[in-house]
Amino acid sequence: MIPVPIAVFVSGGGTNLQALLDAERAGALRSGRIALTVSSSPAAFALERAQARGIPASVIARKNYASAADYDAAFPRLLDEYGIRLIALAGFFAVLGATVLEAYKGRIINVHPSLLPAFGGRGFYGLKVHEAALARGVKVTGATVHFVNGVIDGGEIIAQKAVSVHDGDTPETLQQRVMREAEWVLYPAATEAVCAALLRQDA
Known part of the structure; x- marks a missing residue:
């Protein structure tokens, strides 16, 4: 079957985009192909990763x-041009509007740097998530891949991976460990699983 065309939405450095690109190159992302990168910022380094x-x-x-309506409508127009079937959010800091959520219902996924529902929702992103985890004193954190709906970080959970919190961790060291041990492993695997499920629906 033809792999599922994926659009990866980014805003910053694009480390999770890179993880998906590396998985595709290694053959671990077989049921999908990255067909487009969409950024909320022209300065995002992720755009250079895509170009490379x-x-x-x-x-x-x-x-x-x-x-906001014009902005919201711009996404489906672009995605239709590339035949996109799945949106993978990878550090995308803008909030998707109702037009996109409805058009791609059940076909938008996100990776979040905690074990949801812990440290999720409005205001929890990037280092703020890890700052909150350390302030709470948790011994285990991790990452979650979930479907996206109208509730921030509130969609159905697809997969989670736990990561230990070490004594002496800073938000920065914890962030790096969660990315290496969880996000960059979990997101490609979950993306492959979602794409495979979409292909089975086509069969």
Whole structure:
């Protein structure tokens, strides 16, 4: 079967995009192919990662649209051009509107740097998640891949992977360990599983 075309949405460095690209190159992402990268910022280093791999990239920034409705409508138009069937959020800091959520219902996934529902929801992103985990004194954290719906970090959980918190951890060291041990392993595997399920639906 033809692999599922994936659009990876980014805003910053794109380390999870890189993990997906590496998985595709290694043959671990067989049921999907990364067909497009969409960034909320023209300065995102993730765009350079996409360019280096020859992946088409586009910037859709809120400031370039007169209204939220116009901004929201820009996504399906672009995604339709590339025949996208799955959206993978990878450090995408913008909030998707109802038009996108409805058009791609059940076909938007995200990786979050905690074991949801812990340290999830509005305001929990990046280092803030790890700061909160350390402040709470948890001994185990990790990453979660979940479907995206209208509730921030509230969609159905697809997979989780635990990571130990070490004595002396800082938010930065914990973030790096969660990325290496959980996010970069879990996200490609979960993306492959979702793409495989979409292909089975086609069969």
